[in-house]
Every structure is written in C-alpha cells, then in structure tokens.
Amino acid sequence: MTIRRAERSDRARLVQIWEHSVRATHDFLGEADIAELLPQVRDVYLDAVEVWVYEDADAVAGFIGLAGAQVEMLFLDPLLRGRGIGTRLLDHARALHGALTVDVNEQNPQAHGFYRRYGFVDTGRSETDAQGRHFPLIHMAFLPQ
Template sequence: MPYSNKIKYLKKLDPNEKNSLLEIWEKSVLATHHFLDEKNFNIIKDYLKNAALTELQFLFYYKNKKLVGFLGFHHDIIEMLFIDPQYFRQKCGEKLIKKALNDFNIQRVEVNKDNFNAIKFYKKMGFKGDEEYVDDFGYTLIKLELE
C-alpha cells in the first residue's frame, strides 16, 4: 500500500525539521519571489537560520514520506507558507490552508503586494482585503482576512 499524504502539526521544531524548512523556504522563494532583491533575500535567510521560531506553530506537509511544504502560524495569522517548487500546483498549499482553517481557526494573512500568485491563491481560498503597509524591508504588504 503506498504511503499516504500526511500533514504533521509541530509546536516546536527540532534542528532537522528547521533545516528542512529552510531548504524549502529557499527553493520556493527563489522560484517565486522575483521582487525580492539579493541583499534582502540574504538578510531574511540569515534571520531564519538564526531565529528560534519558537513563537510559531507549524504544519508540515509530506508526500510519500518527503517533506514538500509547510505553513507557519501565530495565533490566527499565517506567517509563512512555502511549497517545494517541484510540488507547485499539486494542491499542497490548499491542503495546508484547509487544515489551518479547520483545526486552528486561522483568519488572516499578509502577502507581499508584488507576489501576485500568492494573492490570487489566498483570494481563491476565501481571503479578502486590500489594506496595505510597508514592512521593515521596504516592501508593501497586503492584509487579507477571511470574511
């Protein structure tokens, strides 16, 4: 019997899980965040490497025992959602969102204004909004909420 897809809830990350998260983050960002300059990419990458990430909870999505994506959240807000580019358009992000909405009462997400695919994805998942602000890196983010 083939191994089924699985979403694993993690309240904290061990070093191996954090390394896996960083690998997926980097692959996904390089494939999708064309608006992010190299300097800020490296600043964020270093921050994530050194951050304890203890304030976040995670959902890790596995396909055939391989980690292919994750969602990090704090209270009712999605802080990060990244999928290995090999698994784009295979409903991995959708399954993570549905699990987060159903089991953890997620209500909000903030998305870079230049990340058109992410905005389209979250709107498809039922998020709405257009309130903007500029983050610490000078990027404009859009606040989206469930109605």
C-alpha cells in the first residue's frame, strides 16, 4: 500500500474511478449530469486540486483531492469499498493539514455517514452546489482533539 502524489499518467485511471464511483453512489445524478461533469472532472477539477492516490499492488484504487485543508473529492474503486482505503486517504490528509473540511451532497447518505463515522461534524448546509445546481450540500468539519 502506497499513498503518493498523482502523476499525469494516472489521469485516465482517476477519471475511470470517478465515473465508476459516481455511478455506484450518486443515485441522484442522471446520465446527462454525469456526461456534463466527466469532462469537467478530467480537464478542470483534477488540475485544480492536490491529488493523492492510494496504490495497492501497483494499481490505483482510490484518490483524494485537496484544496488546502478542504477535501474536494474522495473517490474509490467501488469494487474495493469497505477496505479502509477512504480512511487511509483521510488519515493522510489529516497528517498534512490537521483540521479538515468537506462538503457532501445531501442526497449521498453513504458519504455523509462515512464522514460522520470518521469524526466529521455537520457545520452547515447550502441549498445548491458550487455550480448553483439544486444539489444541496452538507458542510462538515473534522477538528483534531
């Protein structure tokens, strides 16, 4: 198991993980939403954040994207969920930044529950996402003891 900075050669795998994960967990998104978001993730969002990948047996199994202490994205290969990969990526982010924040889609109760189990607490709510779409967000924070 290795956590390392993402490289340009990881891009296709990161986009694949993002798409497979979104299809498995974001039931509120339709095909048109995914088709609209995919090129943005590939061409904009992955370049806008510091991306760390979890690699196991020379294969990328998940990644976390950080903008400072804000977790902007955390996606895992859906076939590998439940193996502690997300927790290890958050542990890595905490080692880098200490306190962390994240915005979670309200319609994604699995992610909200995951962050709450990790120790994040709800700090607020927005009716729309950052692009103004009606996908409410729950704002969360993890503050080290």
